[in-house]
Amino acid sequence: MKNVLPVTIVLVALFALWYGAAALMNASLQEDAFANAGDTNYTTGELVAAALEMERPKLPAPHQIAAELYKLVIETPPTSKRGLVYHAAITLEETVIGFVFGAAFGIGLAVLIQSTRILERSMMPWIVASQTVPIIALAPMIVVILNQFDITGLAPKAVIAAYLSFFPVTVGMVKGFRSPDPLQIDLMRTYSATQGQTFAKLRAPASAPYFFASMQIGAAAALVGAVVAEVTKSEDGGLGARLLAGSYYGQTVQIWAALFAATALSAALVGLIALAGRIVLRRMAFSR
């Protein structure tokens, strides 16, 4: 709670900056608009006021985005293709399906890697190296390839979301399975616990903090994957399709509104996982 005041003040400062920047960046556009209309007799105040109300500004003012969001979220019925709720639901569906498969695959791979020494030594460097590869670059290609197999609609986008989310999960979980203290592992050995028992009773519970951390990263990555896939294959809708349409037609307010919706969606997903993590970790008596 002690963060409320600083955050509020920083936010207010940010909005002030934003309005200033919007007025500055749109002023020249608005001057042209006035000149085209033959209006040369305007005051600076009028110019600024008009610059903050433009239909296609370079930088929309916050209240314009808020108005657009209100119009698209509250006033438009959720089932309408013109509303943001409809598109956000599409993106959310792809993200969640992709994320569930991606996370499950990532955890499975991590279990496999941690249980087989030779696999770890031969695969881990590649998995780490693959982090430096711009995986997103593959997204358009995967969509086209899946198209060849008549896999269309939601599936290709969920595949990309899964693909982007499994790497962070694998890396995080391998780290988590290896996180118990050597002393504790030795203790398990003195109990003559099998590998499976050590895993079930020590490694898996010990990896819980890593589990929630990598789930958060994975969920955010899945959403990015879904949005990028929608940009590539925009005819089915989704927030990414809204972004692309907005950038085609220069509808800046629409782009910003879609961007806000996507950010809120991502923050909500990550926040939900973080909350679940905090509750579970407290019950498991992790010291944080």
Place this chain on the structure above:
Amino acid sequence: MNARAADLAPPLLFGLVVLAAWEVGVKLLGVPAIILPAPSAILLRLVSSTPTLAADFLQTIRGVLAGYAIGSGAGLAVAILIDRSPFLQRGLLPLGNFVSALPIVGVAPIMVMWFGFDWQSKAAVVVVMTFFPMLVNATVGLAGAGPMERDLMMTYAADYSQTLRMLRLPAAAPFIFNALKINTTLAMIGAIVAEFFGTPTVGMGFRISTEVGHLSIDMVWATIVVAALTGSAFYALVNLIERRVTFWHASYRTRGN
């Protein structure tokens, strides 16, 4: 030296096995080249299209490097600035976390609109992507120097800038390098994805999106190979510098002796 060779052998072998299985699998199953080209076909394409690939590389790397330098530099500078004010930290960091939830691909069309089609708009996207990881990491790192060391600096009558230079920046170095390493990947991704939204007719992201349209998937793979090599080399370079600068850190000290 021998130990390093033993470290390298399994991953190299694994890589070779995967490549061989890929080549043989594609040939045996007769997978059409528009779905998955064989490694040999990709290699052939790499050699035959070198000039195009080089031009794409030069175009994209400009945006990557400029954005990386500006974004990481600004993140570090802001971290040092707000370091003196816990109030600003508490205000800015939650916002930073919110912004890092922003699917950065969404910023690309806006930057293209503001800065035009050329590499400047890609650099701008990269700046936005790399700024916050550096801000968050450097802020944590700057708070990392222990109270004992700080007291020691105080007994030396060191002033703020001396403490910063001799104690706190070095103590923050592992965190700063962590952000620099994360940012290498983010910079590559940002520049390539930004090119999906409009470029002059050159650049790795442009190449990928157009060649996918022409169904010449081997060219797409060739571009991805270049991107992967660039990303790995960039990462390795930062890693090497980190080892040189933070040789005293626990994670490097244990090996070698």
